[in-house]
Amino acid sequence: MDPTGCSFLTPSRRPPPEGRGTQGTPFRGESDGQGRIDLKGMTPEQLTAFAVAHGMRPFRGQQLAEWIYRHGVEDFAVMTNIARVDREELARIAMVSRLAVRGEEVSADGTRKFLFELHDGRTVETVLIPDEDRRTLCISTQVGCAMGCTFCLTARQGLERDLSAGEIVDQLLQVQRLTGERVTNVVFMGMGEPLHNYHGTVRAVRIFTDARAFDLSTRRVTVSTAGLLPQIEAALQEPDLKFALAVSLNATTDALRDQIMPLNRRYPIQALLAMVKRFNRARRDMAFIEYVLLAGVNDSDEDAHRLARLLKPVRCKVNLIPYNAVEGGDYRRPDDARVAAFREILLNAGYTVLTRRRRGADIRAACGQLRQAERLPRRLTERQEPVA
Ligand code: SAH
Numbered sequence: 001m002d003p004t005g006c007s008f009l010t011p012s013r014r015p016p017p018e019g020r021g022t023q024g025t026p027f028r029g030e031s032d033g034q035g036r037i038d039l040k041g042m043t044p045e046q047l048t049a050f051a052v053a054h055g056m057r058p059f060r061g062q063q064l065a066e067w068i069y070r071h072g073v074e075d076f077a078v079m080t081n082i083a084r085v086d087r088e089e090l091a092r093i094a095m096v097s098r099l100a101v102r103g104e105e106v107s108a109d110g111t112r113k114f115l116f117e118l119h120d121g122r123t124v125e126t127v128l129i130p131d132e133d134r135r136t137l138c139i140s141t142q143v144g145c146a147m148g149c150t151f152c153l154t155a156r157q158g159l160e161r162d163l164s165a166g167e168i169v170d171q172l173l174q175v176q177r178l179t180g181e182r183v184t185n186v187v188f189m190g191m192g193e194p195l196h197n198y199h200g201t202v203r204a205v206r207i208f209t210d211a212r213a214f215d216l217s218t219r220r221v222t223v224s225t226a227g228l229l230p231q232i233e234a235a236l237q238e239p240d241l242k243f244a245l246a247v248s249l250n251a252t253t254d255a256l257r258d259q260i261m262p263l264n265r266r267y268p269i270q271a272l273l274a275m276v277k278r279f280n281r282a283r284r285d286m287a288f289i290e291y292v293l294l295a296g297v298n299d300s301d302e303d304a305h306r307l308a309r310l311l312k313p314v315r316c317k318v319n320l321i322p323y324n325a326v327e328g329g330d331y332r333r334p335d336d337a338r339v340a341a342f343r344e345i346l347l348n349a350g351y352t353v354l355t356r357r358r359r360g361a362d363i364r365a366a367c368g369q370l371r372q373a374e375r376l377p378r379r380l381t382e383r384q385e386p387v388a
Contacts, residue, residue: 015198015234030164036095040068040173041166043203044212054093056086062212064090069213072173074098099170101178111360114175118143118167122160124191125370126171128179129359136185139171140370141201142192147226148262149250151292152368153326154191163192165203172214185220189246191370194223195231202235205243218242224290226263227272236282245279246288246319247272251298252306260297269310277314290319292368293339295332304342308349317352324358324366 030038039047047068048061063082067073074096076087102123103115112128124140144157172183186208188194194201201223207213208221224246225232235241249272251257257264264272276287289311293299311318320343323333334342339355346353360366 015231030097030166032095032097036093038097038164038166039064039094040074040096040098040170041164041168041203041207043206044210050094054089056089060086065210065212068096069169069173069207072177097166097170099167099174101174104178105363105365107360107363107365109359109362111363111365112179113360113363113365114171114178116171116174118163124163124167124171125365126175126190127360127365127370128175128183134184135181136187137172137175137183138187138190139168140190140192141168141188141194141197141204145192146196147193149226149248150260151250151294151323151326151329151331153329153371154368157371159192159196162197162200165200165207168200168204169207169214172208184216186216186222187246188221188223189367193226193228195225195228195235198231198234202238202241205241209242219244219285222246222288224248224288226261227267227275228263229267229271229275232275232279236279242283244285244288245276245283246290247276248290248292249307250290250292252303252310256298260294273310273314276316280315287314287316288319289314289316290321292321292323293334293342294323295334295338297331299334299338299342301341301345304345305349308346308351311351312349317354318346319354319356320346321356321367322358324361324368326368 030041032038037050039050042050044061044065047064048058051060051064052058060082063079067079073079076082076090079087082090097119099116099118101114102117105113107113110130114126114128115123116126117123122143124143126140127138129136129138140163142162143160145152145154146159147155149155172186176183188201205221205223208216209218222244226248232245248261249269250261251264251269254264254268257269276289279285279287291307307318320339322339323331325333343353343355356367358366
């Protein structure tokens with residue numbers, strides 16, 4: 001028995017580096033039933049290695065990255081700047097997968113939630129949050145989650161499996177295809193703990209930020225974590241890997257955090273904050289600290305003062321998230337006056353504070369409300385699409 005109650009995390013060692021797939025054997029991605037390799041989910045470097053390993057010129061890798069990620073093309077026949085012989089060879093040995101869209105809901109505030117079906121019939125949700133000048137996509141990295149946070153609906157499902165890098169980046173490609181608009185920001189705040197699916201997340205971040213693929217600014221790609229310290233450390237050691245970091249703190253004492261986020265028993269608050277500090281220094285950036293406000297649990301003036309004291313040595317911005325109701329949940333959302341008072345204390349202590357608006361709550365698209373589909377009421381509009 002694991003005394004920390006975090007046996008789901010074994011092995012707890014730092015994951016081996018993801019690397020860039022250029023040395024040694026070429027990267028072999030997921031494959032379909034006919035043994036063809038899925039190119040979606042490979043980084044531009046991995047695509048180059050793949051092309052070279054199959055006797056093609058190295059620049060084919062770059063062309064493939066542009067077709068797949070910039071233009072959203074899945075059919076090799078359309079990739080007209082690639083020589084016909086190479087296209088035929090690619091069609092024989094490779095394929096470009098696509099998530100099936102199974103539903104879509106639109107909130108009164110413009111937030112849109114998409115339900116995607118994976119090749120094994122499991123489903124994940126993705127949320128598009130349009131704002132004046134940005135379109136932020138909240139993506140999922142796992143089916144379910146192993147972290148067990150008591151206030152989050154995804155946690156109740158347990159962990160079913162990790163998403164592949166292709167399944168992660170395709171959420172963006174399919175949303176762009178369905179809406180006809182470019183996504184400007186990506187937040188890894190959907191279903192799952194991104195750093196628990198370390199390799200899938202790291203590869204997806206590389207593809208989102210690579211100039212030859214999606215070319216999103218590294219400041220517009222935010223990975224949110226419940227606090228997997230060895231994985232944060234590992235990410236800092238990766239060559240050419242950059243993203244913005246958000247850490248879900250949610251409590252100001254270890255006693256409470258142990259209770260609502262079991263991961264704290266392994267990586268307590270002081271160790272977590274030391275890692276945030278290290279990240280900030282290494283990246284010359286300021287991490288976000290997320291704090292879910294649970295009425296009567298962690299939202300008192302005393303909590304706010306304690307939070308201000310705790311964060312003093314760490315340069316960070318604070319993101320307050322008033323709790324979103326979860327079916328059968330034991331918690332309550334604080335009223336607006338309580339949220340304002342909590343925020344005021346942090347502002348007076350000199351912090352930059354963002355209070356997350358409750359986007360998409362009417363379609364259960366808000367933080368902590370995402371879940372596996374079959375347990376969803378059939379409110380999602382059926383949307384049948386041919387599976388590529
Ligand atoms: N596993 C990652 C990312 C997913 S959750 C993480 O823990 O950071 C994204 C954010 O939503 C986290 O800050 C989490 O604490 C918060 N959250 C989860 N359930 C919530 C709920 N019911 N109401 C409000 N925020 C919630």
